[in-house]
Amino acid sequence: MSKSVLLLGASGRTGRLVLRLALDGGHRVTALVRSEKRLADAPDSRLTKVVGEACDPATLRQLVPGHDVVVSTLGPRWPTRAAAAVYPDSAAAFVPAMEEAGVRRLLVTSSALLFEQRTCTAWLLRRAVPSVVHGAASMEAVVRRSDLDFTLVRTSFLDDSDDPAHRLGVDALPDAPGSVSRLAVARYLLSQIEAEEGHRRRVVGLCR
Ligand SMILES: NC(=O)c1ccc[n+]([C@@H]2O[C@H](COP(=O)([O-])OP(=O)(O)OC[C@H]3O[C@@H](n4cnc5c(N)ncnc54)[C@H](OP(=O)(O)O)[C@@H]3O)[C@@H](O)[C@H]2O)c1
Numbered sequence: 001m002s003k004s005v006l007l008l009g010a011s012g013r014t015g016r017l018v019l020r021l022a023l024d025g026g027h028r029v030t031a032l033v034r035s036e037k038r039l040a041d042a043p044d045s046r047l048t049k050v051v052g053e054a055c056d057p058a059t060l061r062q063l064v065p066g067h068d069v070v071v072s073t074l075g076p077r078w079p080t081r082a083a084a085a086v087y088p089d090s091a092a093a094f095v096p097a098m099e100e101a102g103v104r105r106l107l108v109t110s111s112a113l114l115f116e117q118r119t120c121t122a123w124l125l126r127r128a129v130p131s132v133v134h135g136a137a138s139m140e141a142v143v144r145r146s147d148l149d150f151t152l153v154r155t156s157f158l159d160d161s162d163d164p165a166h167r168l169g170v171d172a173l174p175d176a177p178g179s180v181s182r183l184a185v186a187r188y189l190l191s192q193i194e195a196e197e198g199h200r201r202r203v204v205g206l207c208r
Pocket residue numbers: 008009010011012013014015033034035038053054055072073074075076077083086109110111112154155156157158159182
């Protein structure tokens with residue numbers, strides 16, 4: 001069944017793949033972007049582009065009603081505190097807007113660094129990008145406090161290969177995680193857009 005999707009982060013590398021897969025799958029997509037130029041190459045009759053601020057509560061209150069699912073692939077372009085604020089600031093906008101509109105299904109990308117991994121690599125990465133870890137954790141806390149049917153999709157390091165291989169853990173990250181392609185993440189998000197039930201109110205870990 002065709003779904004109506006509000007996509008936040010559609011101009012990003014994963015977001016563009018989600019956009020393409022969703023449109024190819026016959027779904028209608030509203031893409032909220034900061035700049036029209038960032039999506040100039042994606043014309044489609046089922047796509048509505050809206051230029052606006054993903055962290056602005058009023059914008060989200062206006063946009064959310066009428067959609068079946070909200071997908072956020074927003075993330076910091078840089079590992080700084082200011083950039084990572086996009087995680088909690090957007091959640092503080094889309095969560096109340098969804099609750100108000102009665103739109104329950106939410107898919108959000110987050111970081112696998114939030115899993116308790118006791119490896120040297122995870123330890124080093126957590127110390128290398130503390131703002132990203134803190135921002136993602138704050139976003140997740142806002143989402144978990146809601147009564148929405150969320151799936152928090154914690155991915156390991158992303159790459160731009162076209163390798164669809166991935167392993168998925170529910171409430172856990174599979175052992176010895178490797179990087180995973182943005183394509184695999186986008187395919188998983190599409191599967192959740194289309195699923196009758198899906199991984200509702202769950203955290204999933206995606207890696208190769
Ligand atoms: N990169 C990794 O290795 C990695 C690892 C684990 C998890 N993740 C997470 O996976 C998801 C996808 O990552 P990606 O690398 O594909 O993303 P990306 O290419 O960096 O795209 C990020 C998206 O967020 C938007 N954005 C950033 N700050 C914003 C702000 N203040 N207001 C509005 N929009 C803003 C960007 O918009 P503009 O195009 O306008 O800049 C872009 O659409 C993200 O949630 C990311 O944090 C990434």
